[in-house]
Amino acid sequence: MDLKFTRxxxxxxxxxxxxxxxxxxxxxxxxxxxxxxxxDAFAAPDHAxxxxxxxxxxxxxxxxxxxxxESVTGETWIPGDxxxxxxLRRVDFRNATGKxxxxxxxxWAMLDRSTGRxxxxxxxxxxxxxxxxxxPAAGP
Numbered sequence: 001m002d003l004k005f006t007r008x009x010x011x012x013x014x015x016x017x018x019x020x021x022x023x024x025x026x027x028x029x030x031x032x033x034x035x036x037x038x039x040d041a042f043a044a045p046d047h048a049x050x051x052x053x054x055x056x057x058x059x060x061x062x063x064x065x066x067x068x069x070e071s072v073t074g075e076t077w078i079p080g081d082x083x084x085x086x087x088l089r090r091v092d093f094r095n096a097t098g099k100x101x102x103x104x105x106x107x108w109a110m111l112d113r114s115t116g117r118x119x120x121x122x123x124x125x126x127x128x129x130x131x132x133x134x135x136p137a138a139g140p
Contacts, residue, residue, distance in 0.1 A: 003077060003131050005038040009093075010071040021065035028058060031091045031104045034076045038089075042128040050113055051125070056086065057107040064101030071096065078129045082121035085109050 009030050017023035032055065039053060066072055072093040079090055086109050093102040112119040 003042075003129055004075050005034070005041060005077070006073055006075050007034055007037055008071055008073050009033075011066050011068055013068060016068050021067050024060075024062065027060065027062070027093070027102050027104075030074060030093070031058065031060070031106060034074045034091050035089055035106070035108065038076050038129070044124075044128065047125050051110050051119060052113050053108045053110055055106055056109050058104060059106070060102065060104045062102055064095060064099065066095060066101070072101065078126065082110075082126055085111075085118035085120055087121050087126065 011022050011026075015022050015026045035053065035055075040048065043051075072095055074091060074093050076089060076091045078087055080088060086107050089104075089106045089108055091102075091104040091106065092100045095101050110119050110121050110125070111117060
């Protein structure tokens with residue numbers, strides 16, 4: 001089971017485009033905000049100190065939108081296992097009725113903060129984000 005992290009966003013005047021709803025670029029920023037908040041909330045302190053994540057791919061489906069003053073609840077989780085230095089992240093945004101209006105699958109690469117080079121995502125790094133995988137024998 002994947003551990004889910006939630007956060008609420010409310011559309012302010014700075015988020016609204018000429019169509020009167022949240023601009024697509026804002027949704028991308030909110031996806032990044034979700035990923036960063038999730039990492040900050042669950043990563044082990046030494047992992048947060050030693051590693052940084054950069055997005056390498058966004059795939060976003062827009063099925064609806066919200067206007068000024070409306071809120072969405074973002075939900076993010078990490079499905080499956082990492083591949084080398086990358087990990088997939090899912091983010092869904094639900095409107096007030098609970099309908100998913102924006103859904104994203106994003107691929108992130110983990111870098112060693114001191115060298116700037118890709119670092120393999122180990123079981124120990126990913127374990128706090130995935131239930132049943134917090135195995136101390138998995139190594140750093």
